[in-house]
Amino acid sequence: MKTNKVTKLGISLLSVAALGVVAPALTNNPVFGVSIVKAEEQQKPLKYRIDYIGESGEKVAPSEFGVLNPGETVNIYKDIEGHEVVSRFEWLPGYNMDYDTLSTYSGFVDGYNYMYLKYKKLDPAPTPKPDQGQDPAKPDQGQGQKDPAPAPTPKPEVKPETKPSETPKPEVKQETKPSETPKPEVKSEPAPKEEEKQEPLKYRITYYNIETRETLGQMTGVINPGQTINIYKKFNGHEIISKDSWMPNYDMTYDIVNEYFYGSVDGYNDLRLEYKKVEEPTPEPAPTPTPTPEPA
Missing domain, CATH: 3.10.20 (Ubiquitin-like (UB roll))
Incomplete structure (x- = not known):
């Protein structure tokens, strides 16, 4: 007579129960050296907005908008002409923003994770002066021109001999009175700029x-x-x-x-x-x- 398969399965399960073996439940407790890990919380994409702010709070560049996914990194630095960035954060090296940085350190405004970078205005560079050794309006005469003809040798000037009566008298300069002595010009020093009010x-x-x-x-x-x-x-x-x-x-x-x-x-x-x-x-x-x- 053939043995029923269902009967065999029931006997097997009873045997396992008799041996004290229990199927592992979905817990964090280790069972026979194996740990069941719960599924991580699903991370959703984050919308972000970055503002670029000047010293007085005005915008110096358009805002940057985007969406950042887990595992992604975005560089939020902008090179703004005439300005220098002054915001420096240890948690944002190289201005490279990743998902965890945005999630942890940003504010939250109008549905966006919000940050801003501060900039200061640079002083204008001084205009370089032309070389004083050469007239800038005239090109160098030594380039692209033929050698000029040699100038004629000047003849020595023959001066007539002066007669004894015609000997010139030394010029007598009048002494300046103390009141007429020119006083040195005193230039007033520019007043120091008033420090920016904090x-x-x-x-x-x-x-x-x-x-x-x-x-x-x-x-x-x-x-x-x-x-x-x-x-x-x-x-x-x-x-x-x-x-x-x-x-x-x-x-x-x-x-x-x-x-x-x-x-x-x-x-x-x-x-x-x-x-x-x-x-x-x-x-x-x-x-x-x-x-x-x-x-x-």
Whole structure:
């Protein structure tokens, strides 16, 4: 008699169960040395907008718009005639912007991930003066011309002998009176240019969990020239991971805000400090006091 295949399969499954082998569930716990990895969160393309801003806040070049996909890198630098870029960020080397940089450091305005680069105006180059050894209007006479005919040798001039009575008398110069002595011209030095007035800067600090992509808090305010503000904040169960050499101890100065923060169209200079979650140690229970026996 033939054995039923279904019966065989059922016996096999019962045998596996009897041996204590269980099919692995979709968890992160290792089963027989194998770990099941969850699918990564799908990263969508990011729309971006880059503005090129002058010293007084005006645009010095048209804005740059585009879409950046995961794994792509775009160079956002522009060579603008008569201007020099002054924005320099450690997290944007060579002005090469990748997906993670755009996602982490940009602001968000009108559906776009937003950044701007600051430029300053260059002084005009001085006009070169023509060579004083040669008249610029006349070409060099030694090029492309025939040698000129030799000039005739001049004859020596014959001067008539002067008679004793005709001997010229030496010229007597009149002495100048002290009041007529010309005074040296005193040129007034140009007045130093008035330094550019530095206005207060609005700033906004966002405290950001890099793992869960949630905002832990924000701090906004205004900083004046010469002022220093410490922007560090402690959050329970979190540890700060942003460490920038240009901001020791998280002491923010006016120059740091002006140079390293990125601007938003709402007038704020933005910076993001990143945190990660840490597991806090479970407190050990206090030992139960041993009861003291009462004297009999």
